[in-house]
């Protein structure tokens with residue numbers, strides 16, 4: 001897959017143009033000064049390093065987790081306004097539903113949502129291959145395979161976290177997805193399941209899947225427990241972030257995105273940094289779920305902290321974008337409650353949050369609700 005896939009095309013073009021002009025200027029200078037043989041190597045090395053830095057930048061450094069019944073297209077549009085550079089994911093979509101269902105309805109999304117990955121559920125390589133083909137037509141930036149969902153229905157269907165016990169099948173699924181879509185393929189998984197909680201279990205799982213060509217892993221740093229509900233299993237047993245660092249140590253050429261209970265910039269920063277005293281590396285990215293759902297505005301803090309071009313929009317502009325999008329979707333016949341169900345949290349923890357939530361839920365459009373709550 002192209003390393004440029006997640007970069008905005010114009011950004012890449014500008015970089016190439018600047019680099020090209022710079023190289024030309026350097027050469028011109030050397031020629032006019034009759035120093036043809038002494039092209040400044042250091043400057044060229046610097047240039048290559050600089051370009052490498054920008055072009056190979058890991059796009060999934062900060063991600064919003066896939067969340068069923070939460071991260072639909074309306075939610076992602078909203079998240080994109082708050083965090084212009086974070087990586088977004090769909091909810092888990094079963095591969096069979098994509099093949100047999102209304103793919104336009106399931107997969108279509110707004111162009112502004114890029115970079116966005118689609119998360120697939122399933123365990124049949126042939127079906128996943130077809131689903132990935134369909135998804136790639138919609139221009140998703142990544143296909144992620146769910147190997148972490150512990151719901152009893154999912155486990156009974158032998159997908160989600162049940163796949164962690166079948167690493168060879170996951171490897172086959174990854175190969176099939178890669179054959180179907182010429183985009184990045186990743187896997188989201190847990191650090192263990194029930195009695196399989198030794199580090200060697202997750203290490204061997206990652207090793208086998210990596211051999212099949214997957215090099216991005218999203219690690220929910222908690223074991224799956226069969227007799228717990230998915231809701232409880234998001235808090236019990238405790239998180240073990242060391243295992244994610246161990247994975248990074250043991251597979252240094254893979255990218256590891258840590259997931260689980262991140263709710264502040266400081267916690268995210270800490271896992272990205274090395275643990276020098278233990279000689280353990282930092283991980284490559286962080287994925288946040290519930291904290292973003294509860295306090296979407298945390299995305300603006302993450303954007304400010306982790307992206308050099310801050311690109312932050314003032315609140316008024318965000319409300320205007322929501323307003324335009326809201327009317328567009330309503331004209332398409334989408335139910336207003338569905339459109340705003342994640343937007344209602346925008347002002348959580350602020351005075352006026354309850355009224356904002358109430359008005360939106362009652363069908364008042366965002367601009368009018370904002371005026372009534374904050375400008376009266």
Ligand SMILES: Cc1cc2nc3c(=O)[nH]c(=O)nc-3n(C[C@H](O)[C@H](O)[C@H](O)COP(=O)(O)O)c2cc1C
Pocket residue numbers: 065066067068069070091092119146148149188220234259260261262287288289290291
């Ligand atoms: C409402 C909800 C729905 C979820 N749905 C999915 C899903 O579709 N696919 C998935 O891989 N994980 C799903 N998860 C798990 C999250 O992606 C994430 O791994 C988990 O919440 C831990 O991260 P957090 O502590 O930052 O919330 C869901 C979590 C929640 C709260």
